[in-house]
Amino acid sequence: MALVAKHLKPGQRVTPQVLRxxxxxxxxxxxxxxxxxxxMVGHSSVAMTQRYSGVRMExxxxxxxxxxxxxxxALEGVDAAMIDRAMGLA
Numbered sequence: 001m002a003l004v005a006k007h008l009k010p011g012q013r014v015t016p017q018v019l020r021x022x023x024x025x026x027x028x029x030x031x032x033x034x035x036x037x038x039x040m041v042g043h044s045s046v047a048m049t050q051r052y053s054g055v056r057m058e059x060x061x062x063x064x065x066x067x068x069x070x071x072x073x074a075l076e077g078v079d080a081a082m083i084d085r086a087m088g089l090a
Contacts, residue, residue: 024049028059 012018020041027037038049 024037024041027040028034034046034049038046041049043049
């Protein structure tokens with residue numbers, strides 16, 4: 001409870017809902033996939049679990065970094081003229 005309480009906004013109480021949200025968010029942060037979490041918490045849909053857990057900015061940045069790296073690898077050796085020709089712009 002102390003771990004949760006130190007992250008609360010002033011005046012916010014520790015309720016079952018706060019504990020549930022914190023638990024789900026910690027599972028997501030630990031890398032547990034949403035399907036597993038969904039089956040554990042009993043939401044009616046995976047979309048609810050995803051919304052309920054929140055999307056962490058660090059996760060967004062990590063995903064963008066991975067996509068950037070994949071794009072760099074895929075485009076290695078490709079120059080702008082090749083891309084223009086492939087798109088019918090040259």
